[in-house]
Amino acid sequence: MAHDHHGDEMTEPPSEMALRVQALESLLVEKGLVDPKALDVIVDRYENRVGPRNGAHVVARAWTDPDYLERLRADATAAIAELDYTGRQGEHMVVVENGPKLHNLVVCTLCSCYPWPVLGLPPAWYKSSPYRSRAVIDPRGVLAEFGTMLDEDVEVKVWDSTSEVRFLVLPERPEGTEGWTIEQLIPLVSRNSMIGVEKARPATGAAA
Amino acid sequence: MTPATTPDQLPALEALPDLPRDDDGPVFREPWEASAFAITLELHAAGHFTWDEWATTLSQQISAAQAAGDPDLGNTYYRHWLAALESLVTTKALATPEALDLRAQDWVRAYRSTPHGHPVKLKTG
Numbered sequence: 542m543a544h545d546h547h548g549d550e551m552t553e554p555p556s557e558m559a560l561r562v563q564a565l566e567s568l569l570v571e572k573g574l575v576d577p578k579a580l581d582v583i584v585d586r587y588e589n590r591v592g593p594r595n596g597a598h599v600v601a602r603a604w605t606d607p608d609y610l611e612r613l614r615a616d617a618t619a620a621i622a623e624l625d626y627t628g629r630q631g632e633h634m635v636v637v638e639n640g641p642k643l644h645n646l647v648v649c650t651l652c653s654c655y656p657w658p659v660l661g662l663p664p665a666w667y668k669s670s671p672y673r674s675r676a677v678i679d680p681r682g683v684l685a686e687f688g689t690m691l692d693e694d695v696e697v698k699v700w701d702s703t704s705e706v707r708f709l710v711l712p713e714r715p716e717g718t719e720g721w722t723i724e725q726l727i728p729l730v731s732r733n734s735m736i737g738v739e740k741a742r743p744a745t746g747a748a749a
Numbered sequence: 750m751t752p753a754t755t756p757d758q759l760p761a762l763e764a765l766p767d768l769p770r771d772d773d774g775p776v777f778r779e780p781w782e783a784s785a786f787a788i789t790l791e792l793h794a795a796g797h798f799t800w801d802e803w804a805t806t807l808s809q810q811i812s813a814a815q816a817a818g819d820p821d822l823g824n825t826y827y828r829h830w831l832a833a834l835e836s837l838v839t840t841k842a843l844a845t846p847e848a849l850d851l852r853a854q855d856w857v858r859a860y861r862s863t864p865h866g867h868p869v870k871l872k873t874g
Contacts, residue, residue, distance in 0.1 A: 558827075569844065
C-alpha cells in the first residue's frame with residue numbers, strides 16, 4: 542500500500558463547525574484579542590482528554606481477543622468502529638503491529654494527519670517540524686529522546702500518515718499481564734505507545 | 750506572553766451544569782470543540798466578558814435550541830457553545846457577524862486552493 546505520498550489533491554475544508562471556530566480564532570488573533578500560543582497551551586492541556594483511551598481500549602481488546610485481533614488486521618476501520626470509535630480523520634485506519642524484532646513509529650511528515658477518534662488531539666511535539674523531519678531521518682534518535690531504547694537487531698519502520706491512511710501502532714503486550722482483563726490492561730496503553738515513540742507501560746507499578 | 754488562563758485559574762466550570770466532563774475535567778469529541786473552549790477561556794481571562802455573562806449567554810442558547818427541538822443528548826453541546834460565543838463576540842463588538850462569515854468563506858477558498866499536506870494560508874479579500 543502506498544503510504545509515502547500526500548497526493549496532489551487539494552485540501553478538503555473541515556466541517557462547518559471547525560471552519561466557524563477557525564474564522565473566529567483567526568479574526569480575534571488578528572485583532573490582538575487572543576494570543577494563539579495561549580490557545581495552544583489550553584488545547585494541549587486537554588489533548589489527553591479527547592480520545593487516547595479509545596485507542597487504548599482497541600489495543601487492550603486486541604491483546605485479549607484473538608478473533609478481534611484478526612478483524613483488526615483485516616480491516617482496522619471496521620474493527621475500531623465495532624467499539625463505536627468513528628469520526629472524521631479516522632475513516633481509513635491501518636494497524637501496525639510491534640513484535641520482538643519490529644518496532645513501528647508513526648509520523649505525518651507534511652502536516653499533522655492524526656487519527657483523533659482513537660488518539661485524541663495530536664500533541665504539540667507531533668505537529669512540530671523537528672519531529673516530522675527527524676522521525677524519518679533518525680527514528681532511533683527520536684526514540685532515544687523519548688527514553689525508548691531498542692536492541693540493535695530490532696527493525697524500526699516509520700509510517701507516514703496521509704489524508705487517506707491513518708496508522709495506529711499496536712504495542713507489544715507487557716510481560717506479566719497474563720490473565721489481566723481489558724480494564725486492567727487499558728491503563729498500560731499510553732498515547733505515546735500508540736504513536737510508537739514509547740512501549741506500553743510495564744505491568745509493575747501499574748494500577749491493576 | 751504567558752497564557753492568561755492557567756490550570757489553577759479555570760473559571761467556575763460548575764456554573765455550566767451540562768458541560769461534558771469526567772472526574773478530571775472537560776472532555777471533547779472533536780478538536781474544534783477544544784478550540785472554542787480555549788477561545789472562550791482566553792476572552793474571559795482578558796476581561797472581555799464576565800463568567801456570569803458567558804453562562805447566561807450559553808444557557809439562553811441551549812434553551813432556545815431545546816425549544817426548537819434539539820434532543821440535547823450532549824453531542825450538540827459545543828454547537829450551542831460556539832453559537833453562544835459568536836453571539837457574545839458580536840454583542841461585545843469584538844467582531845461583526847459579517848466579518849465572521851466572510852472570514853469563514855476566505856478559509857474555504859484557502860483550503861480548496863491548497864494542495865493537501867501544505868500549510869493552508871489565509872488569503873483575505
